[in-house]
Amino acid sequence: MLIVGHRGARALEPENTLRALRRGMACADLVEVDLRLTRDGIPVAIHDATVDRTTDGTGPVKGYTIEDLTRLDAGEGETIPTLREVLDLIQGQTGLVVEIKEPGTEAIIVSVIIDRLPERLFLVSSNPESVTMAKRLLPGVQAGLIYSGATDDPIGLARSVQADVILPRWDRVSREVVEQAHGAGLLVIPWTLNREEDIKEAARLGVDGFASDDPCAARQYLQGGTKKSATPAR
Template sequence: MRCIAHRGFAGLYPENTLTAVRQAADRADMIEVDVRQCRSGDPVVIHDETVDRVTDSTGVVADISLATLQSMDVLETGEGVPSLEAVLRAVPDDVGLNLELKEPGLVERVLELLEEFDTEILLSSFDVETLATARDLDPSVDRALIVDSSSEAAIERAASLDCTAIHPHWRLVDFALLERAHRSDLAVNVWPINDPERATEYEKMGVDGVIVDEPAACR
């Protein structure tokens, strides 16, 4: 079962920062980060639509320049909001990267950037159109549908999009879901798991990966 560091182990390190990515790389099989676009269209790594929660500034990410984002202080680390390129450069070759695309219109720029790197990539999104665009532009890049409700329909949807994985909320996961997903050749990566005992239970059930805030959940 793969250990996927949610926002770079956000329970332990400042989320979606280069520090988190570098630290998580020592203990995770894959690192999950959130991707948006700034004013220039460059992909940047931040979860929220605004910078208000995680920086010393305010404003909508899409309205702010890359240089300004990089000059902000994220969670009192002294680090700015990183570009996706910087994150890709920080990830070791033997650690995968799960890019959650937070908004439409990102796919083409992200795929162009990925051409420069050999990192194992999994593109994930709640948005079906985003995943469909990614498939049409470059079917060789793996994709995952994130699910927080109606899992049975979501499995069919993910399979129809030629996804390689489905990311259901832990409340949706049972043996029936796992059987249906695996029958459709979909890996199942569950989120968010922060209890080591629950992670062990899911491993025994046959879950393929857990997306966690704390590395202790991966034992």
């Protein structure tokens, strides 16, 4: 079962930073980052549309040039990394899950990725059109549809946008969903699992992987050990 380091290892380090990614890479099969564009069109790893929550700055990400953005403190002296920096860090060491946060940015993101393809890559989004576009731009990539709300037919929707993976919020996962997805040839990778009981239940249900804020604790749970889960940071 694949372990995805959610925003690197956000329970332990400032999320979506190189420091968090290094921490996640110690135990995860893949690490995940969220991507948005700066004012000058550079893909950077940050979850929110503004920098307020995760840095010492204020205002929208798209209001900053890359030069100005990298002056912000993203925690523990870290800066907001560019996608290029993320790819250089993980090259040859682990896989990558890229969440496309903004529809219309897919071509720019793919143009950066294409020369530095990780050993395993998932391009995922909660926006169905972004999933379709990712698959069109990189036909060989594994594309995934994220969802959290009630969806009448997530399997059908995923297939209609050419997804290879569904990434449901954990409370949307059931044995029926897993079986239907597998029957349609889709992987199931829920988010975000941090408690030992949830991780063991996910294994029992037969999911293909899961995202965790503390990949090393998750690895230990899967191997039968017990470790106190860390409290999510920031």
